[in-house]
Amino acid sequence: xxxxxxxxxxxxxxxxxxxxxxxxxxxxxxxxxxxxxxxxxxxxxxxxxxxxxxxxxxxxxxxxxxxxxxxxxxxxxxxxxxxxxxxxxxxxxxxxxxxxxxxxxxxxxxxxxxxxxxxxxxxxxxxxxxxxxxxxxxxxxxxxxxxxxxxxxxxxxxxxxxxxxxxxxxxxxxxxxxxxxxxxxxxxxxxxxxxxxxxxxxxxxxxxxxxxxxxxxx
Amino acid sequence: xxxxxxxxxxxxxxxxxxxxxxxxxxxxxxxxxxxxxxxxxxxxxxxxxxxxxxxxxxxxxxxxxxxxxxxxxxxxxxxxxxxxxxxxxxxxxxxxxxxxxxxxxxxxxxxxxxxxxxxxxxxxxxxxxxxxxxxxxxxxxxxxxxxxxxxxxxxxxxxxxxxxxxxxxxxxxxxxxxxxxxxxxxxxxxxxxxxxxxxxxxxxx
Amino acid sequence: xxxxxxxxxxxxxxxxxxxxxxxxxxxxxxxxxxxxxxxxxxxxxxxxxxxxxxxxxxxxxxxxxxxxxxxxxxxxxxxxxxxxxxxxxxxxxxxxxxxxxxxxxxxxxxxxxxxxxxxxxxxxxxxxxxxxxxxxxxxxxxxxxxxxxxxxxxxxxxxxxxxxxxxxxxxxxxxxxxxxxxxxxxxxxxxxxxxxxxxxxxxxxxxxxxxxxxxxxxxxxxxxxxxxxxxxxxxxxxxxxxxxxxxxxxxxxxxxxxxxxxxxxx
Numbered sequence: 001x002x003x004x005x006x007x008x009x010x011x012x013x014x015x016x017x018x019x020x021x022x023x024x025x026x027x028x029x030x031x032x033x034x035x036x037x038x039x040x041x042x043x044x045x046x047x048x049x050x051x052x053x054x055x056x057x058x059x060x061x062x063x064x065x066x067x068x069x070x071x072x073x074x075x076x077x078x079x080x081x082x083x084x085x086x087x088x089x090x091x092x093x094x095x096x097x098x099x100x101x102x103x104x105x106x107x108x109x110x111x112x113x114x115x116x117x118x119x120x121x122x123x124x125x126x127x128x129x130x131x132x133x134x135x136x137x138x139x140x141x142x143x144x145x146x147x148x149x150x151x152x153x154x155x156x157x158x159x160x161x162x163x164x165x166x167x168x169x170x171x172x173x174x175x176x177x178x179x180x181x182x183x184x185x186x187x188x189x190x191x192x193x194x195x196x197x198x199x200x201x202x203x204x205x206x207x208x209x210x211x212x213x214x215x216x217x218x
Numbered sequence: 219x220x221x222x223x224x225x226x227x228x229x230x231x232x233x234x235x236x237x238x239x240x241x242x243x244x245x246x247x248x249x250x251x252x253x254x255x256x257x258x259x260x261x262x263x264x265x266x267x268x269x270x271x272x273x274x275x276x277x278x279x280x281x282x283x284x285x286x287x288x289x290x291x292x293x294x295x296x297x298x299x300x301x302x303x304x305x306x307x308x309x310x311x312x313x314x315x316x317x318x319x320x321x322x323x324x325x326x327x328x329x330x331x332x333x334x335x336x337x338x339x340x341x342x343x344x345x346x347x348x349x350x351x352x353x354x355x356x357x358x359x360x361x362x363x364x365x366x367x368x369x370x371x372x373x374x375x376x377x378x379x380x381x382x383x384x385x386x387x388x389x390x391x392x393x394x395x396x397x398x399x400x401x402x403x404x405x406x407x408x409x410x411x412x413x414x415x416x417x418x419x420x421x422x423x
Numbered sequence: 424x425x426x427x428x429x430x431x432x433x434x435x436x437x438x439x440x441x442x443x444x445x446x447x448x449x450x451x452x453x454x455x456x457x458x459x460x461x462x463x464x465x466x467x468x469x470x471x472x473x474x475x476x477x478x479x480x481x482x483x484x485x486x487x488x489x490x491x492x493x494x495x496x497x498x499x500x501x502x503x504x505x506x507x508x509x510x511x512x513x514x515x516x517x518x519x520x521x522x523x524x525x526x527x528x529x530x531x532x533x534x535x536x537x538x539x540x541x542x543x544x545x546x547x548x549x550x551x552x553x554x555x556x557x558x559x560x561x562x563x564x565x566x567x568x569x570x571x572x573x574x575x576x577x578x579x580x581x582x583x584x585x586x587x588x589x590x591x592x593x594x595x596x597x598x599x600x601x602x603x604x605x606x607x608x609x610x611x612x613x614x615x616x617x618x619x620x621x622x623x624x625x626x627x628x629x630x631x632x633x634x635x636x637x638x639x640x641x642x643x644x645x646x647x648x649x650x651x652x653x654x655x656x657x658x659x660x661x662x663x664x665x666x667x668x669x670x671x672x673x674x675x676x677x678x679x680x681x682x683x684x685x686x687x688x689x
Contacts, residue, residue: 015544016570039572044584047572068570073540076533112543221444222435266672314506318545319432322446343449347502349472349480362477371655383657390662413670419663 015067016041018052019188021150021179022063024120024130025162026143027171030199031120031128034175035063036150036183037191048191057082059198060098060121065148066114066135074105074115095121099131099139107137118145122198146178150186154178168197172206180213222322223273223344225250227398229358230260230270231389232328232339233372234351235381238409239337241268241328242389243358244420245402247275256401256422260358264289265299266329268406268413269309272358273323273344281321284312302329302338306348313346320344324357328408335410354388360396367392378414382407386418394421447475448500454582454614454621455485455496456590457551457562459575460603463631464553464560466496467607469582469615470641471622478622482641486626490515490526492636493554494628498580499567500547507548511535528554528561532571540569549579555630576606582614582621589613600629608643615645622646 022035035052038045052064054072056079064071078101085093099119106115119131132145144162146154158178166174176193183189193213195206230243247258262269262282269285271278288308292300300308306327313321326341340348341355349355354372356364367388376384386405393400403418439445452473457466472480487495487508493515497504511534519526532552539546550565564577576594578586589610598606607627614621625643630636 015568016566039570041566046566047574049574050572067568069536069540069544069566069568072536072570221446222438223446225443310502314502315426315428316431317427317502317506319429319435320446321431322435343474343479343502344446345448345500345502347449347472347500347505349449349483351480365477373651373654373656376656379659380656383659383661384655386662387657411671411673413672415668415670416664417666419665 016046016069017188018050018065018068018071018148019186020052020065020148021146021154021182021186021189022052022065022118022148023146023151023158023175023178024063024118024144025166025171025175026128026130026164028165028167029127030122030168030197031130032168032171032175032195032197033061033063033118033120034179034193034195036179036189037194038189039068040188045190050191051194053194053196055079055203056098057086057093057121059123059203060093060095060119061196061198061203062098062102062120063118063147065116070113071115071117074102074113074117077105078102092123094123094125095119095129095131099129099133102131102133103137103139106133110135110137116147118147120198122200124200128198148182148189150179150182150189153185154182157181168199172197176208176213177216180216184214184217220250223324224359224398226273226275227359227396228258228260228272228275229356229360229364229389229393229396229399230272230324230326231354231356231364231368231385231392232270232326232341233354233368233376233381233385233388234337234339235376235378237330237335237337238378238381238407239328239330239339240381240385240405240407241270241326241339242385242403242405243270243272244360244389244393244399245404246398246400248398251397253401259404261404261406262286264305265293266332267300267302267305268328268408269305270326270328270357271323274321277321277323281312281323281325285309288312299332301331301333302327303331305329306338306340309342310346310348313342313344317345324361326355326357328406330408330410332410359398360392363392363395364388378407378409382414382416386416390418390420448502449474449479450500450620452582452618452620453485453498453580454578454586454611454618455498455551455580456578456586456607456610457496457553457564457576458590458594458598458603458607459560459562460598460600462560463555463600463603463629463634464562465600465603465607465627465629466494466551466553467611467625467627467642468496469611469621470624470626471615471620472501473620481623484626484640486628486638488512488638489531489552489554490519492556492630493526493528493531493552494630494636494638495553496551496579497548499549503546503548504550507535507538507546508550511538525556527556527558528552528563529558532563532565535565536569536571539565539567544568551577551579553628553630555632555636560630560632578610580614580621582618585613585617586610600631604629612643612645
């Protein structure tokens with residue numbers, strides 16, 4: 001017994017799974033989120049162009065991993081609360097508020113949810129924050145966060161190559177390379193690499209196709 | 219052990235003919251291999267609609283009473299008898315209400331619409347999915363056999379008397395290859411003028 | 424759903440634990456697809472319903488109307504796709520009445536996903552939702568657990584692999600209506616021939632911007648039953664009868680005949 005056990009039967013039978021590689025990272029001027037685009041039901045690819053980067057407020061986004069149904073439901077609820085928040089307080093919520101909402105939902109429903117979520121948001125006060133909420137519903141503020149089944153392959157890479165205060169071009173290259181490696185080694189990750197860059201200008205979407213990113217780690 | 223729909227045994231079938239419909243069932247009710255009754259009719263009448271109910275006998279009786287109650291209420295409120303199509307939707311919603319604790323039955327409906335005089339038959343699964351058929355519907359423990367019989371014997375445009383022979387032979391020969399069904403059979407031939415109920419001569423083993 | 428009853432649940436659970444197998448429900452086996460085109464969207468389905476390995480219905484309808492501009496193709500448990508579709512159809516009608524706006528596909532999608540998520544996958548409905556609304560043509564899919572996807576072309580059901588093989592190899596951007604209809608037909612036929620759970624005919628629904636949606640029931644019928652070579656009609660009197668009762672349905676109505684007594688004034 002090694003003390004580590006993974007409950008493979010946790011997902012309900014036939015449930016759509018985001019067997020995922022996702023990450024988010026702070027940089028000089030904002031935050032960036034990245035994800036692959038594969039969703040699977042067992043060994044079948046249910047969608048090869050999935051969008052796992054979900055907007056919950058103008059400059060607060062999240063990366064979803066785990067059950068597609070659970071994470072969509074949680075993101076929809078947070079989206080609702082953040083809209084109510086900005087309407088009632090007449091100002092945008094901080095990333096921390098969003099992350100706390102996610103954590104509250106994930107922790108109080110931990111028995112029935114399988115959701116691993118990374119929350120990243122930009123605000124003028126902090127210049128961007130990244131929060132990780134893994135399976136049990138704990139909340140971790142990080143410089144960068146990686147999650148999903150593919151992330152196990154890139155812990156080493158990210159640890160050696162991450163630098164504080166990277167430029168935008170540097171951080172895009174960092175995320176692209178990390179996800180390209182994750183996709184390469186993880187069978188349940190694949191498709192295109194999607195990114196969202198959050199700066200004071202607002203959100204900006206990027207997409208990278210296999211022809212391009214596969215060259216990085218031939 | 220088998221499934222609850224096969225404890226008591228029994229089979230039913232409905233067919234469409236030219237300006238007529240027919241519905242028939244066996245008369246056996248058993249407890250697995252032990253025969254209990256040879257007088258257990260599985261066809262129930264509500265105005266100009268006929269309902270065949272196979273499956274778990276306790277649910278057959280419960281549901282037949284539920285529909286008696288609901289169609290009586292319908293008649294009082296609407297001041298007219300229920301039409302077959304309306305009744306089919308009533309059966310469907312009644313069964314789906316018990317989606318997560320269903321009655322173990324296989325209902326079939328037959329009748330002639332009193333407005334346009336068109337024949338109507340349909341069948342259901344145990345949670346109320348309607349199967350609208352233009353030819354025939356089978357149900358019960360002999361349904362596999364009945365599918366085979368009806369698929370070969372049925373043809374479009376049968377007159378009432380021919381329809382009687384076809385449905386009777388389909389049922390009789392189907393029943394002979396099912397140990398849980400038999401012990402007598404009845405057939406209803408429904409036209410817009412009259413309903414003829416015939417008791418068939420069957421094997422008694 | 425309000426009003427679902429669990430009255431028999433304990434009894435049935437008891438039966439299940441004492442060794443009685445749980446009976447089969449009708450499944451729509453199914454190949455369903457959807458595809459967008461310039462100025463509209465098309466969905467299609469096969470027409471076979473199965474109960475285990477028995478074909479329960481050879482020509483069932485898997486295309487459900489949610490509102491005049493939104494249609495839905497259903498796979499999975501047949502009763503669930505029918506009922507969930509009817510419930511949402513009625514809620515969409517009420518919603519559009521109270522807002523005074525044409526219903527949108529996203530509204531429908533959100534209602535469906537929240538309903539299905541609430542039931543945690545126990546309502547086995549897998550749907551492709553499509554339609555045209557004020558925001559243009561829309562095409563989305565929902566799985567029983569409540570997850571949703573968006574796409575230019577989608578397939579669902581047991582024949583989804585066969586259908587997706589066709590879609591992946593022949594789909595292209597900027598198709599016209601006829602091309603999209605031909606592609607969907609071919610995808611469904613691929614399911615009909617190659618998937619055991621799918622069969623019989625092709626149903627199709629075309630929704631175009633600024634036009635009424637058109638349902639093509641039995642758009643293709645590649646499995647018409649051949650005329651029987653011989654009649655199996657029995658001679659009248661073949662079946663032995665033990666007794667007969669007749670119930671007369673012709674009402675006897677007394678009609679008063681006009682005569683002297685009927686005169687009101689004289």
